[in-house]
Amino acid sequence: MSLALQTFSSVKDANTALQAPGTRYLGGGTLVVRAANEGDVSTSSLVRVTDSGFSQIAVAGGKVRLGASVTMAAIASHPELAALTPAARAIGGPAIRNMATVGGNLFAPAPYGDFAVALLALDATVVTEDGETPIEAFLAGRDTSRAIVTAVGFALPKTESFRFLKVSRVKPKGVSVLSIAALLQLAADGTVVSARIALGCMADRPIRAAAAEKALLGCKLTPREIAPALAAAGEGIAPITDPIASAWYRAEVLPVHLGRLLSN
Amino acid sequence: MAKVPVQFTLNGSENAEFIESGTTLLNALRDKIGDTSPKGGCHQGTCGACSVIIDGELKLSCLTLAETCNGADIKTTAGLAEGGVLHPLQRAFLDAFATQCGFCTPGMIMAAKVLLDRTPNPSREDVVDALSGNICRCTGYEPIIQAVLVAARANSRTAA
Numbered sequence: 001m002s003l004a005l006q007t008f009s010s011v012k013d014a015n016t017a018l019q020a021p022g023t024r025y026l027g028g029g030t031l032v033v034r035a036a037n038e039g040d041v042s043t044s045s046l047v048r049v050t051d052s053g054f055s056q057i058a059v060a061g062g063k064v065r066l067g068a069s070v071t072m073a074a075i076a077s078h079p080e081l082a083a084l085t086p087a088a089r090a091i092g093g094p095a096i097r098n099m100a101t102v103g104g105n106l107f108a109p110a111p112y113g114d115f116a117v118a119l120l121a122l123d124a125t126v127v128t129e130d131g132e133t134p135i136e137a138f139l140a141g142r143d144t145s146r147a148i149v150t151a152v153g154f155a156l157p158k159t160e161s162f163r164f165l166k167v168s169r170v171k172p173k174g175v176s177v178l179s180i181a182a183l184l185q186l187a188a189d190g191t192v193v194s195a196r197i198a199l200g201c202m203a204d205r206p207i208r209a210a211a212a213e214k215a216l217l218g219c220k221l222t223p224r225e226i227a228p229a230l231a232a233a234g235e236g237i238a239p240i241t242d243p244i245a246s247a248w249y250r251a252e253v254l255p256v257h258l259g260r261l262l263s264n
Numbered sequence: 265m266a267k268v269p270v271q272f273t274l275n276g277s278e279n280a281e282f283i284e285s286g287t288t289l290l291n292a293l294r295d296k297i298g299d300t301s302p303k304g305g306c307h308q309g310t311c312g313a314c315s316v317i318i319d320g321e322l323k324l325s326c327l328t329l330a331e332t333c334n335g336a337d338i339k340t341t342a343g344l345a346e347g348g349v350l351h352p353l354q355r356a357f358l359d360a361f362a363t364q365c366g367f368c369t370p371g372m373i374m375a376a377k378v379l380l381d382r383t384p385n386p387s388r389e390d391v392v393d394a395l396s397g398n399i400c401r402c403t404g405y406e407p408i409i410q411a412v413l414v415a416a417r418a419n420s421r422t423a424a
Contacts, residue, residue, distance in 0.1 A: 004266070005268075005285050005286055005329055007331075026329070030309050030324075033288065033329065034307075037288070038307070038308065092397060093312065093396045094394060095312060095375070096324070098321045099309075099327065172392065173396035173397060
């Protein structure tokens with residue numbers, strides 16, 4: 001392995017260094033060091049930032065701001081982020097959760113990136129030096145994105161309105177067959193007023209189940225009323241095939257698991 | 265490749281080395297310092313054989329660059345025994361036949377140590393969760409889980 005690590009105290013200097021060919025940003029190392037260990041020689045230089053703000057979690061006025069270097073373990077143990085604990089704990093084993101970062105998860109290719117699925121359902125914004133980008137647009141352009149992510153922000157969901165499910169063959173730690181996150185707002189009578197559903201492993205990156213979201217509006221979460229949404233869940237998906245599951249299998253079981261998530 | 269200085273505490277002893285930039289902590293520990301207790305299994309963050317404790321947190325040394333550990337306090341299984349007396353976890357692993365080839369054992373013991381440091385009386389579920397990032401291909405997991413539970417009981421007897 002031939003890697004050179006450059007450490008900067010400011011994001012601006014690190015962003016400049018990141019423009020050089022063959023340079024990637026080092027977060028927790030679970031993606032870029034892993035790639036280097038696997039023999040990926042396309043990266044010759046790594047850049048990191050030691051700014052303490054990158055590791056800070058701020059919860060105020062119903063808003064959450066997670067620094068890009070905040071780890072999954074830090075989220076899972078934060079008393080005010082209980083709604084996100086299932087999503088943070090879905091990532092790897094204990095050691096991986098102590099290393100894997102929020103910023104890195106935004107770039108994790110399927111079948112990884114389950115936390116980004118949660119962030120997509122939460123309609124998070126991704127913060128860089130260039131400003132704030134809605135997560136959907138950020139994920140769509142992440143392959144060519146060269147600006148260092150400094151934080152993500154989102155409105156803190158009520159525990160009862162945010163649901164997350166990761167399906168894996170090995171428990172408690174296993175790679176995703178699929179993951180689903182749903183932010184649901186229900187009226188007093190249990191009717192869905194708004195729905196935002198994100199899917200993992202249904203493309204090379206997290207995507208929204210737009211047709212299912214639309215079909216859920218005005219429904220109560222009963223098996224009969226959610227049936228049209230489940231039937232629409234597969235619209236626009238292009239699941240991955242890997243050693244965990246085929247695209248066919250993932251597409252077949254998606255409505256089943258979405259149904260379980262909605263019925264709980 | 266330019267060499268960079270790295271300084272950290274390993275099992276209570278100060279270490280200072282010049283390493284090639286980009287060297288993983290696993291390679292620095294094994295090849296430069298000579299602590300071969302962390303094992304290089306998958307180098308992908310999947311097997312947990314390289315697990316070490318950095319500043320009290322379980323981390324994978326194969327995915328950690330050594331130069332990010334400047335000033336850190338690092339613990340490996342090689343530092344557990346005191347004066348030739350095995351740590352209760354090591355003793356329990358031997359007694360419960362929780363080692364066969366032994367390759368996964370140092371990583372398992374590091375993961376278990378972090379658990380017992382924070383949760384002295386863990387449930388079986390706690391142990392399974394704590395070891396979920398560590399793979400064993402020989403013994404099966406049952407003797408390993410039992411060993412950690414036995415060590416926890418031994419610890420609580422000592423504390424009482």
